[in-house]
Amino acid sequence: EAQVTQNPRYLITVTGKKLTVTCSQNMNHEYMSWYRQDPGLGLRQIYYSMNVEVTDKGDVPEGYKVSRKEKRNFPLILESPSPNQTSLYFCASSLYYRISTDTQYFGPGTRLTVL
Amino acid sequence: AQKVTQAQTEISVVEKEDVTLDCVYETRDTTYYLFWYKQPPSGELVFLIRRNSFDEQNEISGRYSWNFQKSTSSFNFTITASQVVDSAVYFCALSEGNFGNEKLTFGTGTRLTIIP
Numbered sequence: 001e002a003q004v005t006q007n008p009r010y011l012i013t014v015t016g017k018k019l020t021v022t023c024s025q026n027m028n029h030e031y032m033s034w035y036r037q038d039p040g041l042g043l044r045q046i047y048y049s050m051n052v053e054v055t056d057k058g059d060v061p062e063g064y065k066v067s068r069k070e071k072r073n074f075p076l077i078l079e080s081p082s083p084n085q086t087s088l089y090f091c092a093s094s095l096y097y098r099i100s101t102d103t104q105y106f107g108p109g110t111r112l113t114v115l
Numbered sequence: 116a117q118k119v120t121q122a123q124t125e126i127s128v129v130e131k132e133d134v135t136l137d138c139v140y141e142t143r144d145t146t147y148y149l150f151w152y153k154q155p156p157s158g159e160l161v162f163l164i165r166r167n168s169f170d171e172q173n174e175i176s177g178r179y180s181w182n183f184q185k186s187t188s189s190f191n192f193t194i195t196a197s198q199v200v201d202s203a204v205y206f207c208a209l210s211e212g213n214f215g216n217e218k219l220t221f222g223t224g225t226r227l228t229i230i231p
Contacts, residue, residue, distance in 0.1 A: 042119075042222050042223045043208075043221040044221070045218045048218065058218060097217055098217055103165075104219070106160040107159075108158065108159050109159065111158075
């Protein structure tokens with residue numbers, strides 16, 4: 001089954017404790033992206049990757065890192081989480097970068113709470 | 116910069132009523148794409164429709180219909196004969212057709228509650 005998976009689905013952590021949210025897709029997609037969803041703000045893009053070893057900042061990259069060593073995986077790293085990073089996070093992928101024509105698939109979301 | 120406005124934060128209607136969700140967008144591009152996504156209580160995002168800026172035809176899919184009007188920069192979504200399963204948060208989104216990061220710019224969402 002074609003899908004985007006995220007782990008963990010739920011995470012409660014404390015300020016400053018490094019964490020990684022994994023994202024994996026099994027569709028051989030080149031384009032992957034991370035969004036965060038906050039009440040009253042909709043979804044905002046954090047980082048994106050157009051292919052292996054190619055990543056770039058989205059609208060709200062501060063406090064996050066990503067890597068794209070393999071096509072299928074695009075982990076989101078919070079080196080020193082802070083309470084303002086409490087949010088619902090979505091990973092997404094599409095065959096190419098052209099969202100205009102390629103369907104973008106979203107993962108199930110990861111709800112992160114930073115105390 | 117692109118922007119999407121969903122002025123209706125929450126809407127409640129009684130089952131079987133029709134309901135329209137409003138979406139107004141801003142972009143300087145002549146080529147752009149509009150989307151609607153559904154987020155049910157389970158939390159995942161479900162793609163509903165994509166429409167490009169050159170196609171102003173309205174679209175109907177079962178009980179769902181979309182009205183795209185470039186003159187008013189609106190892309191409204193109507194659910195006919197609403198059902199309880201339609202209860203969800205609905206997001207309108209915009210993507211400009213530029214080479215490179217065709218990110219989605221989302222509106223703030225409209226929470227729709229269908230009352231049985």
